Structure formats: C-alpha cells, structure tokens
Amino acid sequence: MDIKWIEDFLSLAATRNFSRSADHRNVTQPAFSRRIRALEAWTGAELVDRSTYPLTLTVAGKLFNDAASEALRLLNDARSQLRSEQTAHNMLRVTAGHSLALSFFPEWLDGLNGGQGADLSARITATNIHDSVLALSEGECDLLLCFHHVQLPILLNPDQYACLTVGSERVIPVSAPDRDGAARFRLPGGKSKPTRLLAYPATSFLGRVMELILAHAPQTPALLTTYESEMAELLKRMALNGHGMAWLPQRSVAQELADGKLVAAGGEAWSLELEIRVYRSLQNKRPALTRLWDKLTNT
Structure with a gap:
C-alpha cells in the first residue's frame, strides 16, 4: 500500500467530494478515483458510499478513517523527529532546475548571506519542474526555485503556497x-x-x-x-x-x-x-525558512 492512498482517503473524508480532493491532491479526478479503489482493494472493504451526494463514508470507512488519521499522525511525527535529528536546524532543502542550480543559486545564496555572516545553509537538488513541484507539495523540500512566465504559469494554489520574484x-x-x-x-x-x-x-x-x-x-x-x-x-x-x-x-x-x-x-x-521565482508552502513553519522568507519579503 502507498501512503499517498491514505492521504487521498483522508482528504476525501474531509471534503466528501472526489473533484475537490483531486484538486487538493494535485492529481486528475480519474487518477484520484483509481487510488481510492486501490485502497479499498487493499483493505478488502468499500470505504465510500458513492450512492449519496455528498458522498458518505461506510461503517468500514469511518473505522478506517480513525485508524488512518492516527497512523498518519504517528508516521509524520516519527519522520519529523528523524529529520530534525539528521538535519541541522538551519539547513534548508531547495529544489531547482539544473540551469538555476548551477548558474543562479550559488550567487543568490552568497547574496543572502552577505553582510550577516554565512548563517544560511542549504541542500539543493537539481531536477525538472514536475519533480520540483511534487517535492514541494509532499514536503520533501522547503523552497522551489524556478523560472516563471505569465503564459507558462506554475499551477500552485495561492492559498497553500507563497511565491516571490528574486531575479530575472x-x-x-x-x-x-x-x-x-x-x-x-x-x-x-x-x-x-x-x-x-x-x-x-x-x-x-x-x-x-x-x-x-x-x-x-x-x-x-x-x-x-x-x-x-x-x-x-x-x-x-x-x-x-x-x-x-x-x-x-x-x-x-x-x-x-x-x-x-x-x-x-x-x-x-x-x-x-x-522571472526567477521562489515558492514555499505556507504550512511549513521551519524557523530557518521563516527567517529567510521574512528577509526576502523585506528586501
């Protein structure tokens, strides 16, 4: 079983709507529906009553919802603890396109540290825009550095993600x-x-x-x-x-x-x-990220 299935189900339990949950999870509705079906196949029970509108959870679905919520909380708590032990408190995780990682990021980081000492550390992963957005949405990175053009937008929900222009x-x-x-x-x-x-x-x-x-x-x-x-x-x-x-x-x-x-x-x-933009999740409250964002906002 994929942990994403649990996250999908918890989203569906909250919204009671396949379309809204699919948008929230950044997948198409057919793909989202297949993942819920796969979870039901894994549990061996129907979790969702699709005959009602809005949909409701079955008895099995309500039972699984409680167990899944607690299991996911425990997993996330364990992951957070392990990551905090593995990573320095001021180490930011950044994903960027290969070109930006090589030709923009080093000087940008130097500029951020200039005048205040090298108090910002970062681990950068160079990858394509699809994987970068996925990493940001799944909490695998703190910052997404990417190109932007008004006719080629990065589709991230502004209620969940903030962005700043940091160059061109x-x-x-x-x-x-x-x-x-x-x-x-x-x-x-x-x-x-x-x-x-x-x-x-x-x-x-x-x-x-x-x-x-x-x-x-x-x-x-x-x-x-x-x-x-x-x-x-x-x-x-x-x-x-x-x-x-x-x-x-x-x-x-x-x-x-x-x-x-x-x-x-x-x-x-x-x-x-x-434009060169940097994106962050508004749910990410890491102190190093908050300090950096405040600095970028006030620059």
Whole structure:
C-alpha cells in the first residue's frame, strides 16, 4: 500500500467530494478515483458510499478513517523527529532546475548571506519542474526555485503556497562562431539550409519556452533538430562543440559569450525574458525558512 492512498482517503473524508480532493491532491479526478479503489482493494472493504451526494463514508470507512488519521499522525511525527535529528536546524532543502542550480543559486545564496555572516545553509537538488513541484507539495523540500512566465504559469494554489520574484533571466539563441566571428548557425535559417537546432523536449519547461519564442517570432524559421535534451547544460556543451544553435539562459553562457566561444544567433525578437521565482508552502513553519522568507519579503 502507498501512503499517498491514505492521504487521498483522508482528504476525501474531509471534503466528501472526489473533484475537490483531486484538486487538493494535485492529481486528475480519474487518477484520484483509481487510488481510492486501490485502497479499498487493499483493505478488502468499500470505504465510500458513492450512492449519496455528498458522498458518505461506510461503517468500514469511518473505522478506517480513525485508524488512518492516527497512523498518519504517528508516521509524520516519527519522520519529523528523524529529520530534525539528521538535519541541522538551519539547513534548508531547495529544489531547482539544473540551469538555476548551477548558474543562479550559488550567487543568490552568497547574496543572502552577505553582510550577516554565512548563517544560511542549504541542500539543493537539481531536477525538472514536475519533480520540483511534487517535492514541494509532499514536503520533501522547503523552497522551489524556478523560472516563471505569465503564459507558462506554475499551477500552485495561492492559498497553500507563497511565491516571490528574486531575479530575472533572458533565454537567448546562441551558437559557436564561424571563422569570421559570426554565428555558425543563425536564425531564421532557410529552406535550402535550415538551422541545426539543439532542442528541449516539448514536455519540459524550457521546451515550452522555446515554443513560445517561436510562436511570437518575427518570421517562421527553418529548423532541423539534431539533438534533444531537457538539460540546458548538455545543450550548451553541444553548442560549444559546434553541433547547432540552442536557446539557453543568458546567465549560464555569460562567460562563453564574453570569451567569444559562443555568440548570439538571433536578435532580441528571438529571445524571451523570464522571472526567477521562489515558492514555499505556507504550512511549513521551519524557523530557518521563516527567517529567510521574512528577509526576502523585506528586501
């Protein structure tokens, strides 16, 4: 049995509504219903009377609700105690995209510690946006650091999560230079000679950023995808090796642009400005997180 099933059931017992509980648990209603069915199969009894509206718990459901609430409380108490023993009281757990973890987070942390001593410690996990949001919603991290654009929102309930803008980033097209110092692979390309593209998967956040740039481009480019990865650092390496053009966060290629190892492959019309946001759960009351949030709010 998955502990998420218990959490799903307790949510359903509180709301008496599959749709509202599915929204609260950040899953689709069909997936939520399957998980409740799986829990009923595990217990060997029907826990929910679906013939009433709002739904009610069966006798077995009421019994299981009491037991599940107490079991989950004991598990969470034990986990909190173990984590407090394993982790220093001021160590914050942060999840961020790979690019932000490498090119933004270290300087941001230095800036937060500057002038007041290195009183903030952090453990950062670099992962994709889906896993980052999941980690935040399940209490596996204290902070989520991510890109944001108004047309590409992160769907987190503002009643449960707070966010602050802590910076900005421009995603720009870059390429290795040719012998004359111009971009070897340049936008918009042509039908007879399309621009070799180092792309992101369409399902990734930067992949959607790339699609948004193309949707608002001054003209339709001729592109030939030659390599694909959701990690900007891998695309950067491929661009440095002369395999094509890539859209990359400007901060991550600042040194390469300054050294002339990479050059712009298109003007501002081919780029997009993003916010850098940090999210927290309002239910997380860790003192280190509260101190940091107060500092960020008052900056």
